[in-house]
Amino acid sequence: MKDNNVKGRLEILTPQGLENSDKPQKMRLNKRTSCIRCGKCCSESSPSLMKADISLFISGVLSHDNTYTIRYGERVRSNVDDNIYESFIELIKIKNKEGTSICIFYKDNEGCSIYENRPSQCRAYKCWSPENLINGLEKNALKRSDIFGSIDLLMDVIGKHEEKCSYAKLSDAFDRLAEGIEDAVEDIIDMLQYDTYIRPFLKEKFNVPSTAMDLILGKPLIDTINAFGFKVEINGEEYTLSPIEPIKEMEGKK
Structure with missing residues (x-):
């Protein structure tokens, strides 16, 4: 009787075949235990910052020019895995190169340009054993209050912004929209307008740099709202909210 499970029982052999014996030698797999600066981790995502990394802001290695907040x-x-998840905590991350998942500090053929001053998560990450990367993140993650806690004005702005257009409120509004509750659209538009107008207001009234907005307030809702399956078009002061067409449906119309 032919054994259909033979392939599953075969051992991996060395490509050299016979070595000082009439039997093939087993392949020896050496597990890597140190960083070879291949750049893979830098290309897949930028690091989330820890409280210990506040020193990088103090020294000027990091600033509002190269960081942003995930609320x-x-x-x-x-x-x-290309799936969408809700962030269970506030995170501050280093920016990626525009349109990519590559850390802004990574340079081709050179590696990390701030390697000697790299963030804590970069130092702790082991690509050959990444299972424990998330350990301690909830307790030790750097937050906006760690950076701006002594600036009452900015903390008031952040608090008001969260009160008016938190992602919890936005998610609830989209749930109500899915149930056909009409005033949900108005609530969503109100949040979009507040989030849009507060940014130039901070710049004009308090000279807050435009490059600091994504750190202070997070990314604009008009950009992140597509994760809810909708897009926003702005014409003057008029906002139009519409569902994003599935790719297959769009291709069928071509």
Whole structure:
């Protein structure tokens, strides 16, 4: 009787075949235990910052030019499995190169340009054993209050912004929209307008740099709202909310 499970029982052999014996030698797999600076981790995502990394802001290695905030409840797409998840905590991350998942500090053929001053998560990450990367994240993650806690004005702005247009409120509004509750659209538009107008207001009234907005307030809702399956078109002061067409449906119309 032919054994259909033979393939599953075969051992991996060395490509050299016979070596000082009439039997093939088993392949020896050496597990890597140190960083070889291949750049893979830098290309898949930028690091989330820890409280210990506040020193990098103090020294000027990091600033509002190269960091941004993921707010609590924000929907983000995973680079690992391409699924969308809600962030269970507030995170501050280093920016990626525009349109990519590559850390802004990574340079081709050179590696990390701030390697000697790299963030805690980069130092702790082991690509050959990444299972424990998330350990301690909830307790030790750097937050906006760690950076701006002594600036009452900015903390008031952040608090008001969260009160008016948190992702919890936005998610609830979209749930109500799915149930056909008409005033949900108005609530969503109100949040979009507040989030849009507060940014130039901070710049004009208090000279807050435009490059600091994504750190202080997180990414604009008009950009992140597509994670809810909708897009926004702005014409003057008029906002139009419409569902994103599935790719297959769009292709069928071509």
